[in-house]
Amino acid sequence: METVKRKLIDENGLRVDGRRPDELRPIKMKVGLLANADGSAYIEQGKSKIIVAVYGPREVHPKHIGLPDRAIIRCRYHMAPFSTTERKSPAPSRREIELSKIIREALEPVIFSEYYPRSMIDIFIEVLQSDGGTRCAGITAASLALADAGIPLKDLVAACAVGKVDGQLVVDLNDEEDKEGEADMPLAYIPAFNAASLLQMDGQLTEEEFFKALEMGKKACLKIYEMQKQALKERYLKIKESVEAGEENQEA
């Protein structure tokens, strides 16, 4: 039986969900929504939904895993059993263990861990609904949660994937484009240093395409970076507005 592959880019140059090649999915970010965590963030990127909690710096247990000159950073990326169309076993898979490691390594360069020797910082990334790009959205949200926890950071980390579908470079792939496309390249970008802290690639790109993709990824990350800054400030500005509105009412 012959299966017909669905076209991922239509004759108008639009993608399966109607986006232009360089267009991000709609992104929603919220900071500080969990009361029990020291810092927390929530991100919705298209249909992907992720919640992140940060604890710390806190006491290390067991004590011997602590380091004398800096805090240890631990990260757990986990997908909820209901996050995918078919139930995912809640036990950490090989993929989740690997992603936990690379996400930790993407965030480590911005954390001033040397300020808190013999302590640890825990990052929990919980994917509630998955539609591609969860490692990138996880990094984006985790850096917000770290900032919300009051942990000193050199900069926020913004992340976004670039890929190739139907021979064309596109940013912020969704699940279908990721699975059916020719290449997928997640990128985590630190604007203050103009550096990448995560760069992976799955599939094939020519050298020329790679550099173009990198440039597109950088631009997309900068857009996300602006949204991150906005999300962090929003919470405080909202309280400010309501207080000022209250005062005006009193005067009137």
Add this chain to the structure above:
Amino acid sequence: MPLHVEHKQLVVPGELLAEGDYLPGDNTYMASGKIYSQRVGLAEVKGKKVSVVALKGPYIPKVGDLVIGQVVGITLGGWLVDINSPYTAILSVPDAIGKPFSPELGPLAKILSIGDTIIAKVIAFDRTRDPSLTIKGRGLGKMEGDVVVDLAPTKIPRLIGRKGSMITMIKKLTGCEIVVGQNGKVLIRGRNPKMVELVIGAIRMVEEQAHIPGLTDRIRAYIEQGKQG
């Protein structure tokens, strides 16, 4: 040599604060001649020094700090005290009772048992050693029957106010005794439960509105209104 922020402007980590002829203060760092923020907070410009007053963050002990802690463990030579910090503090027997441990003292739990709240002072802390406390001194020691309220440790200076203006005002208006622990714990002692409640409300306001100017006036209005109603 431009300055990129205004005084008291809300900033986030990685935000460019100033370039060139400025000095990095608290919660900022310098990289290739540019000063960036490390934390979410309010920018503060004093002369050539640019710093950030953080809105949230952990408590890191400093020698001389007054802290309010809870006894969480008893060892051979002293007590372990939770001071709301990444590091558990140690209170040794001489720092608690003024003389060294001797078996005649009986079990240490007779002096302080697990769960007790103490007002203590940090006497030693560095990066290789956990903080040491003392409860010898005026106003220090075990507490009983007082209310302890949590506040972000970074907002403690805001609760105290410039030269203690805020805390003095709250004390005066409510008649409550208030002990502010630098570790984000505030102890309230008052006969009138209604006044204690007003102090708690005022602390909640500091927690929520520390970044908005005019806080002292709002808290004064809040307490005065509460006293009438």
